[in-house]
Amino acid sequence: MPIRVLPEQLIHQIAAGEVVERPASVVKELVENSLDADARRIEVEVEAGGVALCRVRDDGAGIARDELELALAHHATSKLARIEDLESVRSLGFRGEALPSIASVSRLSITSRTRQAPHAASISAEGAQLGEVRPAARAQGTTVAVSDLYFNTPARRKFLRTDATEFGHCDEVFRRIALAQPRVAFLLKHNGRVSHVLRSQDVAQRTGALLGEGFFSNSLSVDAQSGALRLHGRAGTPQAQGGQYFFVNNRFVRDRLLSHAVREAYRDLLHGERQPAYLLGLELDPRAVDVNVHPAKTEVRFRDSRAVHQFVYHALHRALSPSAATTPEKSLPGTCGKWISAEYWPARIFQSAALTLAAWISTTTSPAAGTGSGKSPYWRTSGPPKARKKEAFMGAMIASGISWPRRSPRPSKSGPPIRR
Ligand SMILES: Nc1ncnc2c1ncn2[C@@H]1O[C@H](COP(=O)(O)OP(=O)(O)OP(=O)(O)O)[C@@H](O)[C@H]1O
Ligand SMILES: [Mg+2]
Numbered sequence: 001m002p003i004r005v006l007p008e009q010l011i012h013q014i015a016a017g018e019v020v021e022r023p024a025s026v027v028k029e030l031v032e033n034s035l036d037a038d039a040r041r042i043e044v045e046v047e048a049g050g051v052a053l054c055r056v057r058d059d060g061a062g063i064a065r066d067e068l069e070l071a072l073a074h075h076a077t078s079k080l081a082r083i084e085d086l087e088s089v090r091s092l093g094f095r096g097e098a099l100p101s102i103a104s105v106s107r108l109s110i111t112s113r114t115r116q117a118p119h120a121a122s123i124s125a126e127g128a129q130l131g132e133v134r135p136a137a138r139a140q141g142t143t144v145a146v147s148d149l150y151f152n153t154p155a156r157r158k159f160l161r162t163d164a165t166e167f168g169h170c171d172e173v174f175r176r177i178a179l180a181q182p183r184v185a186f187l188l189k190h191n192g193r194v195s196h197v198l199r200s201q202d203v204a205q206r207t208g209a210l211l212g213e214g215f216f217s218n219s220l221s222v223d224a225q226s227g228a229l230r231l232h233g234r235a236g237t238p239q240a241q242g243g244q245y246f247f248v249n250n251r252f253v254r255d256r257l258l259s260h261a262v263r264e265a266y267r268d269l270l271h272g273e274r275q276p277a278y279l280l281g282l283e284l285d286p287r288a289v290d291v292n293v294h295p296a297k298t299e300v301r302f303r304d305s306r307a308v309h310q311f312v313y314h315a316l317h318r319a320l321s322p323s324a325a326t327t328p329e330k331s332l333p334g335t336c337g338k339w340i341s342a343e344y345w346p347a348r349i350f351q352s353a354a355l356t357l358a359a360w361i362s363t364t365t366s367p368a369a370g371t372g373s374g375k376s377p378y379w380r381t382s383g384p385p386k387a388r389k390k391e392a393f394m395g396a397m398i399a400s401g402i403s404w405p406r407r408s409p410r411p412s413k414s415g416p417p418i419r420r
Contacts, residue, residue, distance in 0.1 A: 009127070009128060012074065012101065012104040012128060013104050013152070015097075015101060016101040018295035018296070019097060019098060019101040019295055020101055020102055020103070020149070022160065022166060022169055023046070023050025023051055023054055023149055023170055023346070024050065024166070024169035024172070024173045025173075025197065026050060026054045026102055026106075026149065026294065027044055027046065027056070027170045027173050028173045028177070028296070029093070029099075029102065030054065030102075030144050031044060031056055032092035032093055032098075032177070033056075033092075033093060033098065033099075033142075033144070034060050034142065035060075035092055035177070036079065036091045036092055036093055037060025037061045037062070037141075037142065038060050038061055038140065039058035040183075040184060040185065041058065041059050041184070041185040041186075041187075042056065042057070042184060042185070042186065042187075043057045043381075044056050044170075044174060044186070044189070045189045046167060046188070046190050047191055047192075048161030048163045048191070049161075049162070049164065049165070049166030049167045050152070050166050051148075051149050051163070052148070053145065053146070053147045054145075054146045054147075054149070054170075054251070055143065056143070056144050057141065057142075057143045058142055058143075059139070059140060059141040060141050060142060061115070061142055062112045062113050062114035062115070062142055063112040063114070063135060063142060064114050065117060067119035068112065068121060069123060069130060069133065072099050072108075072125055072130060073096075073100060074096070074100045075095070075096045075097065076096045079091045079094045079096075080094050082179050084325065087287050088285075088287050089291060090249070090286055092251060094291075094292070095292075101302055102146055102298070103127075103150065104127060105127070105156065106127075106130040106147065106148055106151065106153075107124070107125070107146070107148050107151065108124065108126075108145070108147075109122060109123065109125070109145050110123050110124075110144050111136045111138055111142070111143045111144065112141070112142040112311065113136075113138055113139065113140050113142075114140065119135055119137065120136040120138040121135055122134050122135075122136035128201065141334050148149040149308040167190050170188075171190075171196075173197065174188050175210050176245060177252070178198055178206065178247055179197070179206060179210055179211075179279060180247045180250045180251075181250070182200075182201050182202055182203050182206035182207075183201075184200065185198060186198040192340065193275060196209075196210070201295065204216060207234060207279060209319065211242035211277075212241075214240070214241065214242075215234070215236060215240050215241065215277060215279075216234065218222045218232065218236060218240035219234035219235055219236045219237060219242075220237065220319055220320065221234060222280060222315065222316060222319040224311075224314075224315035224318065226311050226315075228284055228288070229283070229284050229307075229308065229311045230282070231282050231312055231315040231316070232281050232283070233245075233279045233320050234278065234279045234280075235276070235278045235280070235316055235320055236278055237269075237276030237343040238269060238270060238274070240276075241277055242277040242279070244259075244262075244275065244278055245279045245280070246258050246259075246281075246282070247280070247281040248281075248282050248284070248289060248291075248300050249282075249283060249284065249286060250281070250298065251291065253298055253299060253300050254298055254299060255300060257308065257309055258308075258309075260309065261310075261312035261313040261316070262278065262280070262323070263276075263309075264313050265312070265314075265320060266320065268320075269320055280312075282312065284302075284308070287303075288304065289301070289302050290302075290303070310415065334374070337340075
């Protein structure tokens with residue numbers, strides 16, 4: 001076949017595959033746009049797993065009537081103007097590609113009104129064929145409705161899973177964003193049924209609402225700062241359940257370097273057997289991180305990846321060390337190289353001994369397959385006996401606030417995935 005230049009529409013449909021992997025990607029891009037527009041309330045409605053409809057309404061800044069067409073043009077954005085802006089970008093979006101990409105594989109409409117506008121205006125697009133801008137009715141903010149996703153790319157549609165699975169992905173994307181933005185009120189509906197109603201709240205309330213009160217009570221607070229780096233959030237103890245959420249400057253990311261630092265910090269507690277549960281946010285100067293490395297913007301690259309790895313590892317390890325559970329003001333050197341909190345230390349020794357004994361008995365007497373009593377907040381009752389005993393001991397130490405000297409991270413077989 002001879003080489004030929006593809007028609008523009010086909011180019012965009014191919015490129016859209018990277019941005020719009022499935023309906024959940026539409027939810028992500030639209031909600032991120034609402035957050036970038038400083039919305040305080042965002043409503044997401046999904047039908048048939050998001051394939052029939054994804055509609056996002058916000059009360060943000062809105063789009064001016066004469067910019068509606070531009071919002072659907074490729075490489076058109078209000079978020080940066082020069083290459084230097086990209087280095088310090090704080091907004092979630094910056095490429096000016098999401099709306100046109102979504103429009104090229106769906107039927108899309110935008111209705112929007114800015115604060116100054118006397119009324120709203122609306123525009124529709126079908127497979128990137130733009131309609132006229134018309135007057136419309138709505139209060140300040142924007143509504144973007146995306147229907148019949150992949151109606152013009154049937155090959156793509158075949159890769160979609162059941163509605164329930166696709167909605168599951170939408171729900172997960174929604175949770176990630178809502179966890180990072182507790183001050184913003186959110187609503188999620190699927191096929192007319194409300195899945196989440198979240199009012200504007202603090203981090204603890206939002207975490208409890210989305211990950212369950214169990215996660216909050218079974219997790220330790222993390223808040224550490226070193227220069228321009230700050231790590232905050234909650235680190236789950238061994239029995240916490242709630243998933244793994246890591247945000248970099250409020251953007252949910254999957255990053256091998258960060259996962260490695262977290263795994264290393266948890267090594268003493270979970271000895272690599274299980275996945276930890278955590279909700280952590282890393283804040284750093286936007287110039288120290290490149291967010292423009294993945295089409296869906298879910299990966300990042302750090303300028304000084306080694307420093308970030310060390311900081312995250314140490315901050316988390318410290319938070320997970322048993323003394324962090326009580327943050328004693330003073331410490332006394334104890335026997336066997338342990339440090340015992342000065343405050344009520346005889347009581348702590350007694351408590352630790354009692355807990356360790358109880359944990360030991362529980363792990364010895366509970367069935368190996370492990371339903372066990374399942375009552376302890378500090379140790380598990382399933383898994384290999386050796387691991388259960390070690391964990392029971394560590395849990396008892398955490399419970400009583402006794403720590404052991406910190407170790408440097410053991411080099412793992414592969415070593416940290418430092419990128420340059
Ligand atoms: N909900 C919204 N409220 C206000 N303005 C919006 C909204 N959604 C989109 N816009 C405007 O439309 C422009 C294009 O949006 P689009 O999502 O395509 O690109 P982007 O957000 O700039 O970058 P990216 O492709 O990385 O998401 C935005 O830059 C913004 O000015
Ligand atoms: Mg965007």
